[in-house]
Amino acid sequence: MKHKKLIIFAVALALLFIIGTFLSQSVFLKTVLAKYKSTDHFVLFGDDPRIRYERPAEENAIALKQILNGSQAQVESILHSRFKKPIEVYVCSSQNSFNEYVFLSKNVKGAVYWGKLFLSPGAFSQNESRLAELTTHELTHYLFYTHLGEKAHVENIPLWFREAIAVFVANGGAYYTKDRNLLNLISSEEKQAFLSGKIDFWFASNNPLDAVTKNGTANWLLYRVGALFVHFLRDSQPGKFDELIQLLLSGTKFNAALEVTYGKNTEALLREFAQYLTT
Structure with missing residues (x-):
């Protein structure tokens, strides 16, 4: 009898351990913890209400201000x-601190979650132009968020376009391809990945985990090819592209906005992009 009780106790402990491990890794739990984790300890930077920082990161806050x-x-x-709401950028003092707010992407340098823009120390590890590029990328996400809110931003606009438009803006928009042929801006690796069908999944994915590599860093190949496609859309018909953006910001769903402006769906436009790359 005593032996039987010991077995039951051991099994119960094992089950508790398994359940505890599962919960600790649960995306849902991490989502809840990240959403409600306080940012009250972040310090307001001088007279700029847009910047808040953890005390050891004051130098990075100064760099951001520039x-x-x-x-x-x-x-x-x-x-x-x-922007329809005040900008709020939170400068984290460590990658671990950043990861507590940005739970899906353990090694990325910046992200917008729950209406707040977070930057990790890695955002400041390179030169000023790279910091500006990253900040511009994340502010693009933030602008869409201020117009649409968290739910509609994610539900109305596909993941690939959310990232692609952010890269497009960080590139400088239309200026990036001014007096330059897009064919000369795409690498052989990027071109091969797109034409081979290797990354077709990206244009249909709703899984944010697809946006990062196994190491938790941004999947730059996907971001880059998506952005080049967006540059193609803009360069081919600038007026329609500008109308597309305004429709999206007004709350029109992506597929409907694309039909209204370009008169085609994503698949048809991707085929046109593929044809362009092979001419």
Whole structure:
């Protein structure tokens, strides 16, 4: 009898351990913890209400201050729209701190979650132009969020376009391809990945995990090819592209906005892009 009780106790402990391990890794649990984790300890940077930082990261907050006006202006100019809510950028003092707020992407340098833009120390590890590029990328996400809210931003606009438009804006928008042929801007690796069908899944995915590599870093190949496709859409019909962006910001769902402006769906436009790359 005593032996039987010991077995039952051991099994119960094992089950508790398994359940505890599962919960600790649960995306749902991490989502809840990230959403409600307080940012009250972040310090307001001087007289700039847009910047908040953890105390050991004051130097990074200073660096952000130097480029933030330019990044904000670039986003608003290229998208022909303004932020509908105040910008809030949180400068984390460590990657671990950043990861507690950005639970899906353990090694990325910046992300927008729950209406807040977070930057990790890695965002400041390179030169000022790279910091500006990253900040502009994330502010693009943030502008869409301020117009649509968290739910509609994710549900109305496919993952690939959310990332592609952010890269497009960070590239400088139309200026990136001015007086340059798009064919000369795509690498052989990027071209092969697209034409081979290797990354077809990206244009149909709703899984945010697809946006990062196994190491938790941004999957730059997917971002880059998606952005080049967006550049193609803009360069082929600038007026329709600008109309597309305004429809999206007004709350029109992506597929409907694409039909209204280009008169085609994503698949048809991807085929046109493939044809362009093979001419």
